[in-house]
Amino acid sequence: MAAHRERSRCPIAYCLDVLGDRWTLLILRDLAFKGRRYFRDFLGASEGISTKILTDRLQRLERGGLAVKAPDPTDRRRAKYFLTDDGLDLLPVLIEMIIWGTHRHLDPELSAERLARVSGDRAGTIRRYREEHIAEREIALQEVS
């Protein structure tokens, strides 16, 4: 996709080199908010990604420095995936998408409380998810060394 078009100077276009496809964003969501870590966890998401696309997108995220893989010391066939610090810098984008999607789609009555909580304290929400992710990541990476 990066080879698709000459890269323009606009930051959104650059951002889209990484994010301009649905599957990548869903994987980021799973990593950031759903605690999915193993390959098979992502397969379990309800959107039904194929193994081929999942493999491709995880590799892209790794190569692009947005995700990292910590081999599982208890089972060498598998590894846990985590967002890097650069990957975590996308949390604000993802949070705004949640807010927009919630506001537009779900029953306003049911979502009012949740929406108010997240949008009322974006920075707090982001910081919480970030810190939890980093803590889990560091532990997983240490177990490998």
Place this chain on the structure above:
Amino acid sequence: MAAHRERSRCPIAYCLDVLGDRWTLLILRDLAFKGRRYFRDFLGASEGISTKILTDRLQRLERGGLAVKAPDPTDRRRAKYFLTDDGLDLLPVLIEMIIWGTHRHLDPELSAERLARVSGDRAGTIRRYREEHIAEREIALQEVS
């Protein structure tokens, strides 16, 4: 794309029904930040969208209630496109993408001032773009009546 998969309950997944492709996001950028209004304006963006994809995406945005078309009273062959209020609700997402893209890609020295300005006052930036867009849209829609 909406028919692609059973729609999940996750707001991000719903958001991606609208936003899960690169071209749509680039068009939203053009509408929101670059003042592009006419069909040919979007063709002029450096990413080089084809007329087929542009037509398709503009129609999707209209059908989805995110964009509206005001016929040009001076030339019946063309119309001006604008974001609706729902479309403008995506500004926070786009702004966060700009911030992320700027931070990650461009020379930090050159972008430090711009980045600081936008991220330092997200709400102010969003409000400014929103109000300008609405003002221009209302004028264009009135000229039609």
Place this chain on the structure above:
DNA sequence: CAATTTAACTTGCAAAAGGAAAGTGACAAG
């Protein structure tokens, strides 16, 4: 220990989406 299962991919084929360029119909200009 061998057989079976599991986990993460990989492959093959069909369908869908996108790219490039030419074509079409309606409107505008001279």
Place this chain on the structure above:
DNA sequence: CTTGTCACTTTCCTTTTGCAAGTTAAATTG
């Protein structure tokens, strides 16, 4: 009226995705 412009539309080819089966290495079972 002829020619040019504008917004699409069509055609053909390439790329990506969807679906399902296949492969390899590691783990588990008996």
